[in-house]
Amino acid sequence: MIKLHHLNKSRSKRIIWLLEELNVKYEVVPYQRDSVTFLAPPELKSVHPLGKSPVIEDDGLIIAESGAISEYLIDKYADGQLAPARGTKEYAEYSQWLHFAESSAILPLLLKMFVAKDGCETNFLADYADLETAKVIQFFDNSLAGKRYLVADQLTGADIMMSFIAEIVKNNGELDKYKNIAAYIEQLATHPAFIRADKIELDAQA
Numbered sequence: 610m611i612k613l614h615h616l617n618k619s620r621s622k623r624i625i626w627l628l629e630e631l632n633v634k635y636e637v638v639p640y641q642r643d644s645v646t647f648l649a650p651p652e653l654k655s656v657h658p659l660g661k662s663p664v665i666e667d668d669g670l671i672i673a674e675s676g677a678i679s680e681y682l683i684d685k686y687a688d689g690q691l692a693p694a695r696g697t698k699e700y701a702e703y704s705q706w707l708h709f710a711e712s713s714a715i716l717p718l719l720l721k722m723f724v725a726k727d728g729c730e731t732n733f734l735a736d737y738a739d740l741e742t743a744k745v746i747q748f749f750d751n752s753l754a755g756k757r758y759l760v761a762d763q764l765t766g767a768d769i770m771m772s773f774i775a776e777i778v779k780n781n782g783e784l785d786k787y788k789n790i791a792a793y794i795e796q797l798a799t800h801p802a803f804i805r806a807d808k809i810e811l812d813a814q815a
Contacts, residue, residue, distance in 0.1 A: 612651065
């Protein structure tokens with residue numbers, strides 16, 4: 610059975626969604642952030658040296674990093690679903706979005722969060738984070754024009770990965786600025802596995 614080491618309010622929520630879509634047997638091992646520092650608990654370091662989440666265990670393998678986990682699970686368990694055929698134009702687009710989520714998209718959003726938490730004036734970082742965030746989120750929004758999903762008009766791992774970015778936009782109260790992302794979130798929420806993942810994550814926080 611797959612074991613998912615899941616940290617509350619983290620990127621591992623989308624791995625729950627992926628596992629639900631795959632309809633495989635898995636177990637969620639929940640961890641809670643420190644209420645003051647918001648950091649992951651030290652217990653996660655016994656699973657992976659970085660002490661971060663998500664991490665999965667499967668067939669003796671321990672795999673970290675959301676993108677790597679998604680690729681591994683889809684390759685092994687999706688039976689040709691949730692990804693376009695390799696070697697196609699659609700697969701190249703899919704791969705780009707899969708990795709965009711944890712590279713260009715997430716970095717400025719994290720910088721904005723860190724600047725806000727720090728609370729001090731910056732000479733460069735705050736403005737840079739604002740500009741880069743606006744650029745990547747506008748790119749995301751523009752790419753969704755006239756689409757239900759990012760690639761091939763079907764749900765793929767790219768959508769599952771990018772759902773975390775879309776939810777940050779929503780949680781920041783900025784959906785009125787990005788109509789395509791707003792419609793995209795509504796579309797993702799039509800998937801029963803998405804709804805189940807929300808409930809499973811809430812239950813894991815209890």
